[in-house]
Amino acid sequence: MSEDLKRTTIAGNLEEQRRIRAEKVTAIRAVGGDPYPDRFVRSATSVELHERFAQLEPGAETAVMVSVAGRVMLRRNMGKLIFLTFQDVTGSLQLFVSQADLGEEAFAAVADIDLGDWVGAQGEVITTRKGELSVKVASLRLLTKALRPLPDKWRGLSDTDTRYRQRYVDLIVNEDARRTFRVRHQAVRSLRHQLDEEGFVEVETPVLQIEAGGAAARPFVTHHQALDQPMYLRIALELHLKRLVVGGIERVYEIGRVFRNEGISTRHNPEFTMVEVYWALANYQDMMALTERMICRAAQDAIGTYAVAHPDRPDVSIDLTPDWPRRKITELIAEHTGETVSVHDEVPRLRAVCDRLEISYEDWWGAGKLVYAIFDKKVEELLGHERPIFAYEYPAEVSPLAKPTPGDQENTDRFELFIGGKEIANGYSELNDPVRQREMFEMEVAAAGHGDVEATRTVDEDYLRALEFGLPPTGGLGVGIDRVAMLLSGQPSIREVILFPTLRPESVENTRRLATGYPDGDDADDQGPV
RNA sequence: GCGCCUCUAGCUCAAUGGCAGAGCAACGGACUCUUAAUCCGCAGGUUCUGGGUUCGAAUCCCAGGGGGCGCACCA
Secondary structure, three states, rough: OOOHHHHHHHHEEEEOOOOHHHHHHHHHHHHHOOOOOOOOOOOHHHHHHHHHOOOOOOOOOEEEEEEEEEEEEEEOOOOOOEEEEEEOOOOEEEEEHHHHHOHHHHHHHOOOOOOOOOEEEEEEEEEEEOOOOOEEEEEEEEEEEEOOOOOOOOOOOOOHHHHHHHHHHHHHHOOOHHHHHHHHHHHHHHHHHHHHHHHHHEEEHHHHHHEOOOOOOOOOOOEEOOEEEEEEEOOOOHHHHHHHHHOHHHHOEEEEEEEOOOOOEEEEEEEEEEEEEEEEOOOOOHHHHHHHHHHHHHHHHHOOOOOEOOOOOOOEEEOOEEEEOOOEHHHHHHHHHHOOOOOOOHHHHHHHHHHHHHHOOOOOOHHHHHEEEEEHHHOOOOOOOOOOOOEEEEEHHHHHOOOOEEEEEEEEEEEEEEEEEEEEEEEEEOOHHHHHHHHHHHHHHHHHHOOOOOOOOOOOOOHHHHOOOOOOOOEEEEEEEEHHHHHHOOOOOOOHHOOOOOOOOOOHHHHHHHOOOOOOOHHHHHHHHO
16 A cells, blocks of 8 residues: 555545645745745735725726735636635735736746635736726735645535634634624723723733632632642632722723633633723712623624624514613512512521522522522523613622622622623622621631532631721622623624633544644554554 | 433535435646636545444444533522
8 A cells, every 4th residue: 555545545535635735835845935935015905905996897907006915715717817816804805817917837836826825916906807806916926835725615614613623714714703703802992992991990910819719619720839839710800909999099900811610501611701890989880880881882892783682582682772770689589580589588488489489599598698599590581681781789698799788788789780681790889898898708618618619718818908908989890701792793602702712622533633744654654543 | 410412525514224425625627707617527435433233334222432502500
């Protein structure tokens, strides 16, 4: 069996296509060419030319010379005339390549260009007889040889696993993927602009922490060698940002990655991006208004409308137009379950309500956790399907960092924003009484003792020390950036708005196949069951 | 973690117990105005892996792996 035949037998047609492209690389080098040259000076992008020459008649010549560059996506070979359609970051454009213009030798080189190659071309802007805007190529350079073939030019790449693992291919061939990440970028930029304009200072705080606090979630654990010290990846931004408010940064925010060692779903990725905002002298009402300003502006900047597609119902859209309703969670519970409950009710009565609604609970839960469970299990998913809604006045028992509602120690001035049945944002008037904060921490430690793996296990003494220096009245807010991106891009899965979502590792054999260099005769020998 | 669905050529998909196929991509050829170019020809397979049932398995069964969806989990 010859080497080539064996290779083909083992790895199939992919190896044949890669071999042929690799041989072109060799051939280019053999005549002193460079298949991976240095820079190319581009004078115009495809979209700039489409905009500037939108009105040309068919068959027009402009005498305007341009340099363009991009990846070859389509090729139509007519013999002595070749049409190439390339794609750059702005869009795509046709190259008109005539043997009469280039001469036989240069034309033959263009005929060797494969789909997926990067090329740079220089020539006159024209339209064809059919009116297609084109660059009539006077010279064309290979800028990068692609060794692997692109997916089907018409159907693209649809296998979700491959799309996520090989996002580079997804982005090359799927316009919807490019659009999604453009929307995400514009939304993030918009949030940042809004906060900057309102005088907020952007900061960065530690990702590696001695104790992960600020939320109820199981953290990722790692280890610092030099300190010989276990460390945690942060699960929230909150406690460090409030230390900065103590330090006098009265308006502060961070856009950053947080990590939660929990289940993966269409709405949860182990690492995700939050923006948290803290505003001295403000309260939770101010933060609701700020949330609304931020998301409304993001919608306008990213998609130019207040009408967003419903994540689960293709035929429905959600209207983001201000002002969004604000309702107490107990009112929403009554409205959607018919049960009148209060955090001041006796525990047995609340347990009876949970039993009626078929909600399970732990025997150590107080009234706050029970009321919250009712809201969480029976009401949340029903909220925000026509327009966003703020729910507020959450039990203190489930809000250990929030300030009590004036005159009601069992409730807090906390809110959550729901859009399309999903939680998008969470905020409150910050608890700034260090004595009460210590009590709340100790309650959490007790919950951890009950087996609550998400409860904070230690009292954050440094945070309490900071509070003792005086945290002014402060409003705080956390927004899940990924969920905003899902909302605005109309994507039903968080994996669609994260460039490289968390996946199981690829199989060894598959990784091997994908990572194998070429040409290299040894690889093929190692792979197969020869 | 549990349940359901799914895995066939580089890509997108057929073949439902009886010869593994098509389109695109590739390769050879024709073609100076195409638009997913067209036309002729040719090649490409560990049907995810391992067992089993059967005269015969891509197809049925069991186990494992990847993925999707749902549930559980998720202040």
